[in-house]
Amino acid sequence: MKAISPTLHGVIDYLTVGFLALAPTIFDLDGTYATVCYILAAGYLVITLLTNMPLAIMRAIPFKVHGRLELISALALLASPWLFGFADDNETARNLFVGLGVAFLGTYFLTDWNAETHAANNHNHGRTITGKGPQMA
DSSP, rough: OOOOHHHHHHHHHHHHHHHHHHHHTTTTTTTHHHHHHHHHHHHHHHHHBBBTTOOSOOOOOOOOHHHHHHHHHHHHHHHHHHTTTTTTTTTHHHHHHHHHHHHHHHHHHBBBHHHHHHHHHHHHOOOOOOOSSOOOO
């Protein structure tokens, strides 16, 4: 069993959104670096609100798809200072994006991405969507 449940993952996501929104102020970033932080915050807020997990508003994105998006984001964040040429120009931004990438990877590998399936099976108790119990073929 992995350490991060879907509920805890949701809490971590909302904290991450807040951190990303505050990062330009905390780290004195401006221009493109600040804009990227705000875009990431908005994007992660939307994805978190729409993921099929506790603390979401609309459960349109499967939890496992959320995980795949998080893995891709982690790898992109890790590579971004070198891909976009700011690894040597802005040490603060480089360290922030690499640190975020490492944190996202850690969260990805510690999250139980299969928990949603287990929870759905446990709460259904063999009933169909209509609530009339199992149907015979």
